[in-house]
Structure formats: structure tokens, C-alpha cells
Amino acid sequence: MKKLLHVLIRFYPRSWRDRYEAELSALLDQSPPQPAHAFDLLKGALTMQIRRGNIALTPLAFGLAGAALTVAALSLIPRPFESRAVVSVRTTGNLAADTLIQSTLTSAELRRMVDEFHLYPGNSDPVEKLRDSISTAPLYRGGANAFELKVRDSDPVLARTLTRDLVARVIDGNIRRRMAEIEEEARRTGQPPAPLERKGQTVELMSPATLPTMPLGPNRAVSLGILAASFAESLQLGLIFVLLRRKAGYTPQQ
Amino acid sequence: MLEPSLLVLASLAKSDRHGYAIMQDVEEFAGVRLGPGTLYGAITRLEERGWIKPLATDDRRVPYRLTAEGRKHLEEEMALLGRIAKAGLRRLKRA
Numbered sequence: 001m002k003k004l005l006h007v008l009i010r011f012y013p014r015s016w017r018d019r020y021e022a023e024l025s026a027l028l029d030q031s032p033p034q035p036a037h038a039f040d041l042l043k044g045a046l047t048m049q050i051r052r053g054n055i056a057l058t059p060l061a062f063g064l065a066g067a068a069l070t071v072a073a074l075s076l077i078p079r080p081f082e083s084r085a086v087v088s089v090r091t092t093g094n095l096a097a098d099t100l101i102q103s104t105l106t107s108a109e110l111r112r113m114v115d116e117f118h119l120y121p122g123n124s125d126p127v128e129k130l131r132d133s134i135s136t137a138p139l140y141r142g143g144a145n146a147f148e149l150k151v152r153d154s155d156p157v158l159a160r161t162l163t164r165d166l167v168a169r170v171i172d173g174n175i176r177r178r179m180a181e182i183e184e185e186a187r188r189t190g191q192p193p194a195p196l197e198r199k200g201q202t203v204e205l206m207s208p209a210t211l212p213t214m215p216l217g218p219n220r221a222v223s224l225g226i227l228a229a230s231f232a233e234s235l236q237l238g239l240i241f242v243l244l245r246r247k248a249g250y251t252p253q254q
Numbered sequence: 255m256l257e258p259s260l261l262v263l264a265s266l267a268k269s270d271r272h273g274y275a276i277m278q279d280v281e282e283f284a285g286v287r288l289g290p291g292t293l294y295g296a297i298t299r300l301e302e303r304g305w306i307k308p309l310a311t312d313d314r315r316v317p318y319r320l321t322a323e324g325r326k327h328l329e330e331e332m333a334l335l336g337r338i339a340k341a342g343l344r345r346l347k348r349a
Contacts, residue, residue, distance in 0.1 A: 005290070023315055026314035027272075027273040027274045027290055037289050040289025
């Protein structure tokens, strides 16, 4: 932290550093480092760059300050934990594996999960929030159609519990669906019901729900995009600021 | 809410001090934590206006002294703050 604070002094104008760098550096050595000091130094450097009217460095200081504020804002966004389980789907029917899983996620089923686990109290649409926190992704393992089921939550234990419950509901839902199909076919044909294993899809658990130990990292591409955009916007703002000050006849203090 | 420059002047009114000593003194008498950037921004402005001056030293920590002009400015500001405080308190009593 202390090292970072010393690096931030370099954002001050050279003429200012020639006069004050040694004593500011001594002050940083003497005082206990705090994260707030980093922002205070950045703000101080930006102010000095503007006061000294440095046309090249003022926009850069604006850009860096904008990027620093964006990093701070991004770090404040809460990051959820994600539990994962893998299920394999062997299908002899026409129902695609992803359709099978999605058909389990009915509003009624999700409502039951919300009620059972008392999820998202105070949220106006907890079913939709639960739906948003669930995702599926296809995997291909051993020739079987495998799917990864993922549930996100701020509580890692709850994320795992919900993932387990979801897997159980997918498996139960599939068995119920197959039983209904067999009974329907038996009624239609007048033949005795076929054994369960010969009909429809088989859903099996391949990897049980994991207990996430680390929260999900920010999406790197999106974060870098936001950071670059904020830097560019702040840079432009700094340039406009310098040009307006020059137009207004501001004389830099050297 | 007080201007950092005014806090630095008030700190130096008692004795000569270097940056870190000013930080500690301001926190003690005003309960305000000045960040290093804010403190040195104030010191720069005050020195440019001739209200404080650095004292010769071999140490990296440079002590500052209040100049006569600085003392005059501080007295004027304190008198103004005193008038504002008096008027504010009077109005609060009436309300």
C-alpha cells in the first residue's frame, strides 16, 4: 500500500515534485497507510495538474482519475458464489436434453423452491430472481449429453443447497414425465405398460453440487471494456476542460 | 466543513510544524483527518500566497511557519467565523 502511495506522487507535475516530493514522501513514510490516501493523492495530483495547466498531463490525470473511480465502483459490486453440478441425459426419444432441463424450470416449480427455502424476502419477483440465478451449459462427456447446472447466490452454502435441490427436481421431473408417457401409451394401445428404463430419457447425476470457495470474478472482457471507456471519456473531459480554461484566459501558475 | 487551508493556518498559529505534525494537530483540535494530497494542496496554496513559509532544515520533513500576512488573514477569517457562529447561535435560540 505504502509503495502504491509513493508511486501516486509521480502523477503530480514535475515542477511541483521538484519542490514538495521529498517532504510528501517523508510524510507518507511516517503516517500509517490508508486506502483513502490513494484517492486523496490522486485528487491532489489532478488538482495540481489543472492548476499548473499542463495540456498533456491534465487530460491524462482526468483519464486516470476516471479509471480509478471505475475500479472502485466495480469493486463495490457484490460478487456471487456459483455452485455447479453435472447431469448426463441419455435420450431415446425426441426431447432434446436442454429442453428437458428447461421444462423443469417452470414458474410453479421455482415458486416451490422459493417457498421451501424462503428465498429473497422483500423481492417483488423472487421467482424471476431465482430463474436469473440459474444457468445451464451443455457439456459432452463419454458420448453422453451432459449438462452443467449452475446456481448463483451471495451465500455459497445456499448456492450448493439450491443446486442439489434443482438436480433432484430435474431427475424427479424426468421420472414423472416418463411414467406419464408410459401410462398414456398403455392406455392408447391397450398393452401393458413398458418397463421404465426402455422409455424416454435417463437423467443421471455425474458430478454432485460443488461448494464454491471463491466468489465469481468480474467478467474480464466487460470490466476491461468499461475501464477503457471510462478512461477515454475522462480523457476527453480533461481535454475539453483544459481548452475551455485556455480560452477563458487562464494563466497557469508555474 | 472548514477549508483545509484554514485548518493548516490555525495549526501553525501555535507553533512551527512539518506536514505530519500538522496532520496530527488538525485531527486533535478539529477532529478532521486531512489526507496527504489535501494537506499538500493546502500547503502549496498557502505558500504561493505568502501566508506560510518553509524553514531551512537538513531533514526531509520541512517545518512551516505562519507569516505576518498569514496571521492577519487567519485573524480576519476567525473573526468572520466568530460573527457567523454568534449570529447562527442567536437565530437558533430564537427559533
